[in-house]
Amino acid sequence: MQDLNRIFPATPKGWQYELVYKRIRHIYFRIYPDKKIVRISAPSRISQKAFEHAVQSKSAWLTQKLTALGDGPPLFKPLLAMKDSFSCMVWGRQLSVVRGTCNARPGICLSPESESEIVIRAPSGFDPKKEANLWNRWLRTLLNKRIQILLEKWQPVMGVAPAEFRLKKMKTRWGSCNTVARRIWINTVLVHLEPCLLEYVLVHELVHLLEPGHTQRFYQIMETYLPDWKESEMRLDRIELSKI
Ligand SMILES: [Zn+2]
Structure with missing residues (x-):
């Protein structure tokens, strides 16, 4: 588990991410609001460049989602x-x-x-x-x-x-x-x-x-x-x- 801000600097503080490699073709981002975790499932043979590209293209979306969730305690x-x-x-x-x-x-x-x-x-x-x-x-x-x-x-x-x-x-x-x-x-x-x-x-x-x-x-x-x-x-x- 790592600090999400390391790869998504604009997202709210306090979130962690977990990177899981799987036998899949595409990269997926899943948000777990209760645990404040973003799970990234990536193809096992993804290159560093492709990974960075995927992260960059998801940045605005993820920031918007996490900001909407707020960083307060659960509702x-x-x-x-x-x-x-x-x-x-x-x-x-x-x-x-x-x-x-x-x-x-x-x-x-x-x-x-x-x-x-x-x-x-x-x-x-x-x-x-x-x-x-x-x-x-x-x-x-x-x-x-x-x-x-x-x-x-x-x-x-x-x-x-x-x-x-x-x-x-x-x-x-x-x-x-x-x-x-x-x-x-x-x-x-x-x-x-x-x-x-x-x-x-x-x-x-x-x-x-x-x-x-x-x-x-x-x-x-x-x-x-x-x-x-x-x-x-x-x-x-x-x-x-x-x-x-
Ligand atoms: Zn219904």
């Missing part, structure tokens, strides 16, 4: 604290939770001035179960609204429309599509992540209405609509959904 760590009594992560931003006075019905809203705080209005001694329901409803409303906006954006472009979409907290997938019923399911955890990740999941499921399987055509369509979909996929892959 699932902050997600463990996606909601506690002091803060809540909404659309990728950790917002602090403040308690306002409650004169009317209990409720949750973003502070109108800054939108960087969440104000919860509930009487003191409010039933924790009711408060949890309040949170769930509020987060679902946020998610619903954004999905509506995204559907308005993508339906005309893609020429498809789901019969309905539903929200569910799922342990193994970010979204799913029943192509017969034309029903799309979206994981509620997405409300805590950056909006572009919800957009990726929704577009992925909409593409299933055009092409049910993960075929070559499916990925061609994906590429047309969201050329950087792979980055979003990689970022979601780093989150251990089953632990949330």
Whole structure:
């Protein structure tokens, strides 16, 4: 294992590379975000010149990929604290939770001035179960609204429309599509992540209405609509959904 910056000086720090020689014709680069390793598989008889050429031609691509991944800790760590009594992560931003006075019905809203705080209005001694329901409803409303906006954006472009979409907290997938019923399911955890990740999941499921399987055509369509979909996929892959 060697420091990646030695051969790719422009890539972010902290990455290592591993060079494996195999009986193959071409050189391949594979990124392992969780281990921060780039594995380079090269033909066993590759010349130094050909190796350097391949490295040079991949430099911009690799730098862009690794920069997009960021050099912070894996995403699932902050997600463990996606909601506690002091803060809540909404659309990728950790917002602090403040308690306002409650004169009317209990409720949750973003502070109108800054939108960087969440104000919860509930009487003191409010039933924790009711408060949890309040949170769930509020987060679902946020998610619903954004999905509506995204559907308005993508339906005309893609020429498809789901019969309905539903929200569910799922342990193994970010979204799913029943192509017969034309029903799309979206994981509620997405409300805590950056909006572009919800957009990726929704577009992925909409593409299933055009092409049910993960075929070559499916990925061609994906590429047309969201050329950087792979980055979003990689970022979601780093989150251990089953632990949330
Ligand atoms: Zn799929």
